[in-house]
Amino acid sequence: MEILAHPNPALKQRAQDVEHFGDRELKSLVTTMARAMYDAPGVGLAATQVGVLKRVIVYDIDEGLVALCNPRIVESSGETEFFEEGCLSLPGIEVSVERAPSLTCEACDIDGSPVIIQAEGLLARVLQHELDHLDGVLIIDRATPEERRAAIRRYNEVVHTFG
Ligand SMILES: [Zn+2]
Numbered sequence: 099m100e101i102l103a104h105p106n107p108a109l110k111q112r113a114q115d116v117e118h119f120g121d122r123e124l125k126s127l128v129t130t131m132a133r134a135m136y137d138a139p140g141v142g143l144a145a146t147q148v149g150v151l152k153r154v155i156v157y158d159i160d161e162g163l164v165a166l167c168n169p170r171i172v173e174s175s176g177e178t179e180f181f182e183e184g185c186l187s188l189p190g191i192e193v194s195v196e197r198a199p200s201l202t203c204e205a206c207d208i209d210g211s212p213v214i215i216q217a218e219g220l221l222a223r224v225l226q227h228e229l230d231h232l233d234g235v236l237i238i239d240r241a242t243p244e245e246r247r248a249a250i251r252r253y254n255e256v257v258h259t260f261g
Contacts, residue, residue, distance in 0.1 A: 099130045099148045101138065101186050104236060104253065106149075109187055113144070113151045113232040116167040119210030124154070128165040128208055131156045140186045142224040144231030147187050155228040159220050166213065169205035169229055174198035174222075183227060183237050190256030193237040193249050197226045 102108055116124065127150055135143040135156055142157035153168045176199035182192040200218035203225050207213050217225055230236070238246050238253075 099134050101134050101143070101147050102149055103257075104188050104238070106187075108149045108151070109146060109231070109236060110234040111146065111151050112234050113146050113153045115153050116206070119167065119206065119208060124167070124208050127152070127154060128156060132158075132163055132165070135186075138186050141220070142228045143186065144228045146231045146234070153232050155225075155232070157221075157224050157228065159224060165208055166203075166205035166215075167208060167210075169203050169225065169232075171201050171226070171229060172204050174201035176200045176218075181223060183223070185227070185237050187231075188236065188238065188249075188253055191249050191253045193241050193245065195227075195237050195240045197223050201225065203229075 118124065127145060131143050131145060131148055131154070134148055141159055142155060145152045145154040154165065155169060156163060156165045158164065178196045179199050180194045180196050183195045184192045199222060201222050203215040203217060205213045205215070238249050241249060
């Protein structure tokens with residue numbers, strides 16, 4: 099399955115909660131997303147990025163594949179930090195994004211069992227990035243107006259260069 103790229107309108111949509119767990123549809127969505135993420139390659143992917151408006155994310159920060167449904171950040175702490183982020187839906191550019199360095203995320207696994215994740219560093223950043231996708235928010239939306247304009251200009255040049 100193809101990963102949607104900006105400015106595809108689906109990337110601006112808010113995804114809906116998963117209500118049916120453990121069925122074939124959800125499992126096949128997660129398999130498709132994992133394949134697309136590893137092929138890219140990337141460390142995380144939200145269902146929104148394959149055009150499915152469900153609150154599902156996958157990630158693998160070299161600790162194995164994790165799939166989460168209906169993830170939400172219930173607590174974040176520490177002094178926010180800026181770091182350059184890339185996005186599979188904005189190939190070729192990076193944007194400096196301010197994020198919390200540590201957080202607690204509550205979610206369900208694909209069978210509907212509750213999961214609590216204490217995250218910091220890269221994982222905290224990946225979770226905030228992917229949860230943004232579920233709300234239709236991209237890294238360029240996190241930038242200042244000036245940075246956003248510059249990033250979109252670079253993005254359009256890259257897209258133009260590579261067709
Ligand atoms: Zn992204």
